[in-house]
Amino acid sequence: MVTEIKLGLCNPPEPIYLYVKNAELGGESYLWYNYDIERDKTIPVSQRALTGYLSELRLTTKEFKGKDNLKLDIVVSADELYVVRTGVETNFAKSFLLAASLVQDFSKPLIIVANAGDENTVFCNLYDAASKSRIEREWNKNADWVTIIRDIQFRLARISHKQ
Numbered sequence: 001m002v003t004e005i006k007l008g009l010c011n012p013p014e015p016i017y018l019y020v021k022n023a024e025l026g027g028e029s030y031l032w033y034n035y036d037i038e039r040d041k042t043i044p045v046s047q048r049a050l051t052g053y054l055s056e057l058r059l060t061t062k063e064f065k066g067k068d069n070l071k072l073d074i075v076v077s078a079d080e081l082y083v084v085r086t087g088v089e090t091n092f093a094k095s096f097l098l099a100a101s102l103v104q105d106f107s108k109p110l111i112i113v114a115n116a117g118d119e120n121t122v123f124c125n126l127y128d129a130a131s132k133s134r135i136e137r138e139w140n141k142n143a144d145w146v147t148i149i150r151d152i153q154f155r156l157a158r159i160s161h162k163q
Helices: 091-100 145-162
Strands: 016-025 028-036 041-045 049-064 067-077 081-087 110-116 122-128
Touching: 016 041, 016 122, 028 110, 049 081, 049 145, 067 091, 081 091, 091 110, 091 122, 091 145
Parallel strands: 016 081
Antiparallel strands: 016 028, 028 041, 049 067, 049 110, 067 081, 110 122
């Protein structure tokens, strides 16, 4: 993937973190957000979809309220580098993993969509960006998540070695 370098003012070349949450702020609903650590402020993101190339899938441990929490980082190369961070046990992570497990060619762009479920639940739909067709796999709460993550990571590693 060759990208044109834009000259002029810009943001630092650091990833933009998107966090998954079904919430409301000022009467507006949102399903993901940025978090400004310096100002301790949640910044809702109104768009529900992110289009780009899945470049990495990693597990990250973050401390929250004195406990270690395992997070799934979905790294997407687009106009910027994005990291969608969600709990590995969430419906969003599991619905993403089930759909992504069907993708054989990660050199093509995907559309990751956040969809609201009941109460505070968020699910993920995955689409082929070129055809706009949804990539669906039947829900399986007993899926072997470790194997699914490893398989996706293996296919992503094959793509990065070809570039």
